[in-house]
Each structure stands twice: as C-alpha cells, then as structure tokens.
Amino acid sequence: MRTFNFYAPTALDEALELLRKTDGGRPIAGGTDLVVQMKEAATKFPHPSSIISLLLIPELNGIEFDESTGLRIGATSTMSDIADSADIREHYPSIAEGAGIVGSIQTMNMATVGGNLCNGAPSADTAPPFLVHDAEFVITGPNGRRSLPADEFFVGPGETALAPNELLVEVRVPAPADRSGSAYVRHTPRKQMDIAVVGVAAAVTLTNDDRIENIRIALGAVAPTPVRATKTETFLSGQPASDESFAEAAETAAAECNPISDVRGSAEFRRHLVGTLTKRMLERAANRARGG
Amino acid sequence: MAQETKTRDKAGDSEYTAVGKPTIRIEGVGKVTGQTKFADDLTFPHMLHAKVLGSPHAHARVKSVDTADARQHPGVEAVIAAADLPAYKMNPSNRRGVIFAVDEVLFQGQPIAAVLASDPHVAEEALALIKVEYEPLTAVTDPISAMEDGSPLVRSAISDVDRSEEKGHVTIDVEQEEAEGAPSNIASKINFSRGDVEAGFAEADCVVEQTWRSAMVHQSYIEPHATIADFDNSGELSVWTSTQAPFYVRDELCQTLGIHESKIRVTATEVGGGFGGKIFLTELITAALAIVVKRPVKYIMSRKEDMLAATPAPFAQVELKTGMKADGTLVALKARLIYDSGAFPGAPVMPGCLFVGGYYKCPNLHIEGFEVLTNKVSVGALRAPGAHNATHAIESHMDIMARELGLDPLEARMKNAVEEGDPLPSGQPYPRIGLKDCLRAISESDVWKRRREVEGQANRGVGVAIGGWIGGLQPASAIVGLNGDGTIDVTVGSADISGTNTSFQQIAAEVLNVPLSSVNVTTGDTKTAPYAGMSAGSKTTYTVGKAVKLAAEDAKRQMLDIAAQRFEASPDELSVADGKVHLDGDDDKVLTFARLGKMTTNFGARFAPVVGRGTMSTRKSAPGFSAQAAEVEIDPDTGAITVLGYAIVQDAGFAINPLSVEGQMQGGASQGLGIALSEEMKFDEEGRLLNANLLDYRLPTTRDLPPIETIIVEVPSEEGPYGARIIGEPSIVPGGATIANAVADAIGVRVTDIPITPERVLRALGKL
Numbered sequence A: 001m002r003t004f005n006f007y008a009p010t011a012l013d014e015a016l017e018l019l020r021k022t023d024g025g026r027p028i029a030g031g032t033d034l035v036v037q038m039k040e041a042a043t044k045f046p047h048p049s050s051i052i053s054l055l056l057i058p059e060l061n062g063i064e065f066d067e068s069t070g071l072r073i074g075a076t077s078t079m080s081d082i083a084d085s086a087d088i089r090e091h092y093p094s095i096a097e098g099a100g101i102v103g104s105i106q107t108m109n110m111a112t113v114g115g116n117l118c119n120g121a122p123s124a125d126t127a128p129p130f131l132v133h134d135a136e137f138v139i140t141g142p143n144g145r146r147s148l149p150a151d152e153f154f155v156g157p158g159e160t161a162l163a164p165n166e167l168l169v170e171v172r173v174p175a176p177a178d179r180s181g182s183a184y185v186r187h188t189p190r191k192q193m194d195i196a197v198v199g200v201a202a203a204v205t206l207t208n209d210d211r212i213e214n215i216r217i218a219l220g221a222v223a224p225t226p227v228r229a230t231k232t233e234t235f236l237s238g239q240p241a242s243d244e245s246f247a248e249a250a251e252t253a254a255a256e257c258n259p260i261s262d263v264r265g266s267a268e269f270r271r272h273l274v275g276t277l278t279k280r281m282l283e284r285a286a287n288r289a290r291g292g
Numbered sequence B: 001m002a003q004e005t006k007t008r009d010k011a012g013d014s015e016y017t018a019v020g021k022p023t024i025r026i027e028g029v030g031k032v033t034g035q036t037k038f039a040d041d042l043t044f045p046h047m048l049h050a051k052v053l054g055s056p057h058a059h060a061r062v063k064s065v066d067t068a069d070a071r072q073h074p075g076v077e078a079v080i081a082a083a084d085l086p087a088y089k090m091n092p093s094n095r096r097g098v099i100f101a102v103d104e105v106l107f108q109g110q111p112i113a114a115v116l117a118s119d120p121h122v123a124e125e126a127l128a129l130i131k132v133e134y135e136p137l138t139a140v141t142d143p144i145s146a147m148e149d150g151s152p153l154v155r156s157a158i159s160d161v162d163r164s165e166e167k168g169h170v171t172i173d174v175e176q177e178e179a180e181g182a183p184s185n186i187a188s189k190i191n192f193s194r195g196d197v198e199a200g201f202a203e204a205d206c207v208v209e210q211t212w213r214s215a216m217v218h219q220s221y222i223e224p225h226a227t228i229a230d231f232d233n234s235g236e237l238s239v240w241t242s243t244q245a246p247f248y249v250r251d252e253l254c255q256t257l258g259i260h261e262s263k264i265r266v267t268a269t270e271v272g273g274g275f276g277g278k279i280f281l282t283e284l285i286t287a288a289l290a291i292v293v294k295r296p297v298k299y300i301m302s303r304k305e306d307m308l309a310a311t312p313a314p315f316a317q318v319e320l321k322t323g324m325k326a327d328g329t330l331v332a333l334k335a336r337l338i339y340d341s342g343a344f345p346g347a348p349v350m351p352g353c354l355f356v357g358g359y360y361k362c363p364n365l366h367i368e369g370f371e372v373l374t375n376k377v378s379v380g381a382l383r384a385p386g387a388h389n390a391t392h393a394i395e396s397h398m399d400i401m402a403r404e405l406g407l408d409p410l411e412a413r414m415k416n417a418v419e420e421g422d423p424l425p426s427g428q429p430y431p432r433i434g435l436k437d438c439l440r441a442i443s444e445s446d447v448w449k450r451r452r453e454v455e456g457q458a459n460r461g462v463g464v465a466i467g468g469w470i471g472g473l474q475p476a477s478a479i480v481g482l483n484g485d486g487t488i489d490v491t492v493g494s495a496d497i498s499g500t501n502t503s504f505q506q507i508a509a510e511v512l513n514v515p516l517s518s519v520n521v522t523t524g525d526t527k528t529a530p531y532a533g534m535s536a537g538s539k540t541t542y543t544v545g546k547a548v549k550l551a552a553e554d555a556k557r558q559m560l561d562i563a564a565q566r567f568e569a570s571p572d573e574l575s576v577a578d579g580k581v582h583l584d585g586d587d588d589k590v591l592t593f594a595r596l597g598k599m600t601t602n603f604g605a606r607f608a609p610v611v612g613r614g615t616m617s618t619r620k621s622a623p624g625f626s627a628q629a630a631e632v633e634i635d636p637d638t639g640a641i642t643v644l645g646y647a648i649v650q651d652a653g654f655a656i657n658p659l660s661v662e663g664q665m666q667g668g669a670s671q672g673l674g675i676a677l678s679e680e681m682k683f684d685e686e687g688r689l690l691n692a693n694l695l696d697y698r699l700p701t702t703r704d705l706p707p708i709e710t711i712i713v714e715v716p717s718e719e720g721p722y723g724a725r726i727i728g729e730p731s732i733v734p735g736g737a738t739i740a741n742a743v744a745d746a747i748g749v750r751v752t753d754i755p756i757t758p759e760r761v762l763r764a765l766g767k768l
C-alpha cells in the first residue's frame, strides 16, 4: 500500500467539503473492499491520495422500520446490524439473508451496506435483495440530494450512478404488502468467506387463492451488474404459485441471463445454477408469503 | 515378524512418565495469544525494507531495466537489479541459485529488481517507476504438449541440476535420468520395472485404465515468506528467516555468495506455517541486497507475491492401467506420470513413481515418470511432495476394481497391502511398517461403520483410501546441559514447525526422570546450535529426537559418575528420580540436581559442567502410513459437496506427544480435503495466474471441514526414539482419493480430476 491522508469528519457537509477539497479523495466506510483494492493498487486502481471515513457521521447510521412508511437503512449500517435486525428478518428476509452471508463474522462487523452497494460488484450480496424489494437509494452531493430506484443505481462492474463526490446516504425500502415473502441464496464453493458465483433473490406477493400477484427476481454475478430477470417476472405474473410454474420460471431465468466464464465458474455452470436457485428461491419466498 | 499393534487409548497410560503423554505445546500459548515474534515482528536500527518487482510475463526476453526514475523517488535508498550485484556463483538451472532474472524471465512474478527504503510504502511506490522493456516469448503452459517433439522451449537447456532440497524431503537411492544439456522440456525421467506387465494384464479378470489429474496447489501458510539479513563490517552475514531449514539456508548462501559457513549465522524465526514450502527462497535475495547496502534489509513477501513466486506443489497427470484377479489379487500395474515442474527442475516425480506402485504387492509393473518444464513458477515441496497426486490415481483404481469384482474395498486393499520386506518399485525393501494395521483400524472407525446405513441413500456416499510416505534422512545432534539450579537445557538446531521441541522436552524429561517444567528446549542459530537437518521429510522427531535421547542419556551418565564419586559407589548402584540422584537402598545418599548443578558450576567447583552430547545418523527410514474414510453428501442440482464426517488412522510408531500427533493428523487431513475439494492454482494461456489471492484460491474454512475422528496406531520403528516413526506428512496423502471414492459412491460416476468442484460434479453427472 502507498501513503495517503486520512480524515474522519463528523458531519455530512464536512465530508462533502473534504471530498471536494482533496482532489482524488475517496470515501471509506468499513474498508473491506477499498483497503483490499488499495493493497493491490499498483496498476489496476488509481490509488487515492486521501481517504475520508464516513463512520463518525451520525446521519449515515441507523436502521428504522415503520409498518406504513417502510424501512430506512443508513449507509454505514454494518452487515451484522442488518442481519441481526428483528424488523428486517421479519419483513425483508432476503435482505437479512444477503447481509448475513457476507464474508465471516469479522467481515460482517466491518462491512457496510453503503460500501457493498457503492463498490458496484456484480456479486454484491445485498444488491439482489434490494432489487426485489424495490429499494430507493438516497444520494447527496455537490448538487444536492436525489433519489434513485435500485435498478438504476448499478451501471457496470465497479461503476454506479454516483457522480464524482456524491455519497450514498441511506436505502429506503417500501413496506411489503400482506402475503409477501422474499428469499436470497448464493452459490459459493466454500460455506463462508466467499463471493457469489451466482446469487438469486426472489420476492413474491400471493393472492388469497395462491396466485402470483407481484413478483420480483434478481440475479447476481451473471451480468456486468446485478440485474432483474424481467422476462421471468412477466411470465410468472398471475400464474399459480405451483411447482410447475416455478420449474418453468427457472428455465426462463436460465435462458434470459447472460453470464460470462471466469475463474469462479463457466457461463454454462452459472446458467445452470440460475435455474436451480431461482426455483428454490421462488419456493422459499412463496412459503414465507403463505406464512410458512 | 510379529507386529505389535495397539490403538492408543487417549489417557496415554504406559510404562513411561513423560513420553506418550498428551502434552501442551511449549510454543502454543504464545502463538494463540499473539506474543510469538515472527520475522516480520523483528526490527533493527537503520533497517531498510525491500520491495521486489516481479515480471508481468511468464516468458519474455528482458531487453532493458531502467531504474533511474525509481532511484530519484524521495525516500528511496537504493534500487538494485541484476547488473548491480557482484558476480556470484549463480546456477541458472537451479531456482535456489538465481536472484534476479537476467536476460530471460521464465515465470510470472520472477524477480527483476528491488527497491530499498526506510518506509515500505515508499519502496512500493517506487516499484512503479522502474522501466523494464520486455520482448514477450511463447509461454509454454501445458506440460503434456510441452513433452512433444517440436514444442516451443520453456528455457535454455539445463545442466548441473541440484536435487539436494528434494533429498531433504525423501531420502532414497534412486537414479533419475537427467536430460541435461538437451533442447527439451523434459527435465528428467524415471523408470521402474518388475516382472512382465503384459502377461500380468492377460491374467487379470478386471483391467481398469484411466487418466487422473491433480491441480497445482499452494502451501498457503498463514505467514508469507519473510527474511531479514544483515552483513556487518567483519564480513559476517546474519539472517533471521522463516525457514524450516536453517542449516540448509546457511549452506546454500555459502555456495552462492561465497561466504564461509562459519561466517553465516542463520536464525530460524518461529515459522508461521511451512508445509515444505519454507526451505530456501527469500534468503538469497535479501542477503544479496544487505551486502550491497551494508544495512539490515527486511523482505516480507505480500500474499500475492507468495502466490505468484514461491514454490507451490505441482499439477500432475497420472495415466494408470491396473489389473486384478477375481479373488482380488493385484497382478499388473502400468503407469505414466507427468509432473509439471514449472520453470526449474525440482518436481517430486520420483516419490510419485514410488507410491503409485508402492502400496501393494504387485508382481508385474512398469512405471515411467516425466518431470516437465513449463513457464510457470517452479514447484517445491508440500507435505509428502508428489505423493497425493499418485495416490489419487492408484487408490481410485483399487476402489473401481474392487467394485467391479464385487469385493469389499478394504479387503481388496488388505489382500495386497505391502509389509516388511516387500519391495518398493525401485527395489528397496520396506522396513517394518504399519499399513495393514491402519487398514484394520479404519474399518473400526465410526465413518466407515456408517457405510451400511448410507448404502442405498441417494447422493450419500462413503469412501476410503490409504497413503504413505517414506520420509527424509539427515544426521542430527543435540546437547543437554545441567544448569546451576538443577534445570535442564536442551539445545537443538532444528526449527520447530510441528511441536517437535515439546517432544524433545518430553524425551529429556523421560530419560532424566524430571518433571517437564524442569526442561527447557531451545532452537539455536546455526552458529550456536548443534547440526540438524531440515525440518522436512517428517524426520525431526525421528532423527533429532533420537539425538536428544542420546544426549540426555550422556548427561545422565555424567551426573551418575559425579554422584558415584561423591558417594564412593559405582554408577550402577545409582538411579535418578524426582530431580535427584539416589543411591539405591540408602535413603540418606541423595543428591539433588540443583546440588549437582552447583557442584559443576560454582567457583572452584570440583567437577566439570554436565554437558551431554548426542549425535546420530541412520540410513534406515521409518515410513508412515495413513488410512482415511469420508462420508459425503452431494447436492445433485448444484454439485455442492458436503463432507459429513471424516476419519483418519495413522501409524505413529510411538506417539511421543499424542496431542501433537493428532494435531498433525487433523491438519494434514484438512489440507488433503482442500486438495480434494477446492484448492487449485489456475493459469491463463499466457501463463498468468488467475487466482493469486486467498479468495479465489480456496482453502477450506472451518465451516467447510467436518469433524475429524483420529485413531493412532503404533507399530514401533526400529530406530526412532521409543519406536517413533515419521509423523508429519502421511496425513495429507490420501485425502484426494478418499473424497474421490466417497463421491463416486454417492453419485455412481467418477470425477477424474481433483479438486472435485461442484462444476466438475455436474459435468460428471451430465448436467452441463
């Protein structure tokens, strides 16, 4: 690692000001992505001259839930905070599942949700859950505040819709309707300390006669960004929540995704996993929607 | 000869008071509480940090190295490339005899130049300012096609191949046909033959022919390579380094740098994991840099450098054909083994050839081995180097043949297993060994007994395999001294990488009949410690332990002599107990060790100090065997493999410290599971490593490992202390085959490559 300056502002304005003043300064939260990248810097990654910690800024922290307005997760909430939150476990189980498998206990105690999303990895484990829960990302920067739906936030590998010197403030997630359930799973070669070869999240709302009223499916690590499986969603809308429709949805999802081959798995293998895991997550989400 | 076998009961009851008892490792508390000082914890006045620039290409001509800009970088003290070093006695055919690439780089990560600065971050920044002009050459990456006539060449021809390091791991007289001076990528060949192999196949009722591959894997010790060197004005070179082999480091430095062994002091710092990979690597470059700047220089490899440019274990392809008669008799074995050596010779193809045909009596065999060069990092030892690759093949065959013939896989093994007197493929007869005892014990393990229950359950399976290791041999010595307060000091020259110093403490306490707390063991540096071989080849307890026993016996003799003079008795009438020398039958005639200590160290003392000396050398190895069993469950839709249970049996000869022995068994089994399931260094077609980190190079984590049942059997060796035999290495050998057999049992098809990844399982199942 090379030398750099370190700042720890205690107010959001101060952080924005530091980002502006320190040309090439970079926000840091838990550092579990950034520090690794800085260590490997030499060629791949422009080594920041300054890093600005977000951890002492109260406005970026905290998790609140309200039955009518939904959930607010501050950007510097850690994966442990999220995975341990009773409200999130109850109303947004896929988000708890995504946060609860990041690295190891040590990683989860450091890693923040803001870092996970802003790092822009196609494999980020909280991204598919937020996509299926129609999350909104609240952003602030030199030109004021704005808000973006989750599926407009991810732009490419390592790239997000954040403009230079913008910060993610919080994630807002609407309250789920009755008879809703969600689930997230990933395939990794190891049982912990790993990165998704494929991640699949699903959220369903069922009618009283067990038809699919609302459906979201999101896939991680099979495209340059986390993506929704929109064709599969369209296919499933209005279908009965049955084995047959889930099996067909699995095939549709496998067909519509477009993974690449790399050191973590071949495109063929990923496509197969998308099918298998989509089916499993639909079943799990539907069960939860039924109160199971 | 009748063999005595017993499965050690955990309480360790025996006729002994110290050896054979579970004993907490001396250095354990420091390691788990963070107090141990590793090489990187040491710092010296005026010390500089070295950062090394490695080649981005696997094969290229180095046209120029321009260090001018890097030298100008503020804070940089020196930038050193090949041209800045004196003309040392380099050996371009020997990885250990090369510092920087000169005209040609042969693997990605090969050192080109180094920057020295007081601040390591400054040194790292300056690396980017070194300008190297490369002319890329064809990178030869596949050892199989590299063997063909007309393949592009990996490098200029090799000569003067030095196999001393390999001999430290396995010591046996076998001729290796060196392809020296020839324009070929085949560095060496080995050939073993016995009987008439074709006639053997004609006799067989079941013939199986299959090609098996095992990936290149990395030792992945927690602590990367770490060395500090200092060259002072008197011409003495001091080296503190994370090595298993302090005397070997000294000898190698002497050879290349031309400094007398008596002028080199090598201190083996506490090793944060070695597994065969910490023999000699960063010492030469660090010493050479320190000699240039005449200041202490510290070089700590980053994880990435260590993954790219240390000495991992080879990829191997084993083409095996075996034949068995309906009654389970193995009648013929034909094998061709190809080991990828990387850019320098040193692949353990010889042990591979020995073990592919060395576990079972087989009247007809023909084994050919090839050590092939490629433009990859050159390989070294990893715990029983070369054995797991060959074992994966032969132990898979034993299972397939038994299954086809309707035989019990353990009985088929038992029927053919080698015993004392049976020849290795090279012709040498085995000494007394405990292979059959291991097979008997594994049949009693909980995992193997579950086989009946698991049978018939879809996607569940149980598998078994064996493995062994011969071990290395080197002379050893030890000193045991009596201090003025009656405590005992043991001094050895072997690095303690596996709890050996604790075993030495037990041995000395046993001989002198004192509590463990009275015995202190020190690993000295190469100037103060008595000579010991490298802590590799599982030989440390077997050889140095023997020397400690002899030294303690010598010290005891000296103490008895003094007491005899004092009591005007004969030494035969004396004995030691509770830290005292007693005259038998006379309770008043007692001399405490503390008194004896004073009598031999005080001003004007009448007696000379008690200094026991033990030296040993043997040509007799004490091979160790292990049998292992696994229960697995496969998810047929994702290919995921869960290891539900694992059992390991090992013949320890005599477990001086059963706790350490079990630790070695569990550690080796865990590494074997990594090799079986997830560890693989992957290269692209240009020879660049795709996973130079511990995320995409996957060691098993605690959650990936099953509970491991350990069963020690004890078939005493002929020469080891109290019958101890080699311990450290056999445990890693059978893992790949054990899992392969369990997976085949679960899904009914064979995955022929290890690691057996989910993707390979799905392919074998025809789902991809």
Ligand SMILES: Cc1cc2nc3c(=O)[nH]c(=O)nc-3n(C[C@H](O)[C@H](O)[C@H](O)COP(=O)(O)OP(=O)(O)OC[C@H]3O[C@@H](n4cnc5c(N)ncnc54)[C@H](O)[C@@H]3O)c2cc1C
Pocket: A026, A027, A028, A029, A030, A031, A032, A033, A034, A035, A036, A054, A075, A076, A101, A102, A103, A104, A107, A110, A111, A112, A113, A114, A115, A116, A117, A118, A119, A123, A124, A125, A126, A162, A166, A167, A168, A169, A193, A194, A195, A196
């Ligand atoms: C051992 C280990 C295991 C891991 N396992 C997983 C895993 O299982 N799943 C997974 O998805 N990831 C994993 N990761 C990656 C990483 O832990 C997560 O992505 C984590 O959530 C990143 O959060 P952080 O707070 O550490 O981010 P940092 O490293 O601090 O920052 C990451 C990036 O986001 C930017 N950033 C951070 N916060 C903000 C903000 N509020 N506004 C704007 N930009 C911001 C930073 O500038 C940086 O570019 C692992 C990492 C390690 C080291």
